[in-house]
Amino acid sequence: MAKVFIVGGAGKVGKRLIKRLGARGHQALALYRNTEQAEELAALGATPVAGSLLELDVAKLAALMTGSDVAVFSAGAGGKGGPEMTNAIDGKGLELTVAAARQAGIRRFLLISAFPEALRGNQMSDGFENYMRVKKRADVHLAESDLDWVILRPGTLLDETGSGQVRAGLAIPYGDVSRDDVAATIAELVDAPQVNRIIIELTEGATPIAEAVRRLGG
Numbered sequence: 001m002a003k004v005f006i007v008g009g010a011g012k013v014g015k016r017l018i019k020r021l022g023a024r025g026h027q028a029l030a031l032y033r034n035t036e037q038a039e040e041l042a043a044l045g046a047t048p049v050a051g052s053l054l055e056l057d058v059a060k061l062a063a064l065m066t067g068s069d070v071a072v073f074s075a076g077a078g079g080k081g082g083p084e085m086t087n088a089i090d091g092k093g094l095e096l097t098v099a100a101a102r103q104a105g106i107r108r109f110l111l112i113s114a115f116p117e118a119l120r121g122n123q124m125s126d127g128f129e130n131y132m133r134v135k136k137r138a139d140v141h142l143a144e145s146d147l148d149w150v151i152l153r154p155g156t157l158l159d160e161t162g163s164g165q166v167r168a169g170l171a172i173p174y175g176d177v178s179r180d181d182v183a184a185t186i187a188e189l190v191d192a193p194q195v196n197r198i199i200i201e202l203t204e205g206a207t208p209i210a211e212a213v214r215r216l217g218g
Helices: 012-023 037-044 058-065 082-104 126-143 180-191 207-218
Strands: 001-006 026-033 048-049 070-073 108-112 147-155 154-160 165-169 177-178 199-206
Touching: 001 012, 012 026, 012 037, 037 048, 058 082, 070 082, 070 180, 082 108, 082 126, 082 180, 082 199, 108 126, 108 180, 126 147, 147 180, 154 180, 165 177, 165 207, 177 180, 180 199, 180 207
Parallel strands: 001 026, 001 070, 026 048, 070 108, 108 147, 147 199, 154 177, 177 199
Antiparallel strands: 165 199
């Protein structure tokens, strides 16, 4: 059993991940900011951990993470609060969590990022352009660390039930993918430490998730 610390555990992917980890016999610890989220997280099977990326420093977050085996960063401002909030959560929040993981002695770090071609060809707002810049900087920050990292870049996220089948690779055509299948892929990566220091693009596809992850392990 692994202890998996999820930053962003109260989000749409995070909550799906909690259920997937529980089914695999792992313990999920879910960082949450709003008091009303704790009960739902516990009902899903997680250990709720109170804390906000906007308030914690490295030492305090590291103290919360200590004892965990894997860190998952699935937090995001989701367009709320403008560029400042995106910078604080998706950018500085990721940097804070990387530093805290290192201080807590956690080697394995899984980041849910963004597909680089997201919405290309459409008229995009300045806020979305900033979001993509921040996501890329976060990817670079993690990739330059000495952690055992994996960066997962899913396509357009859908709420429909997952198929359990995906297309995953270093560079693939842009497409959609369900949040269910993103969560299932992260859960599979928790159990696949041989898949390491790699950026994975992910969309819906025809390959069972376990097989897709196995292929990425070389």
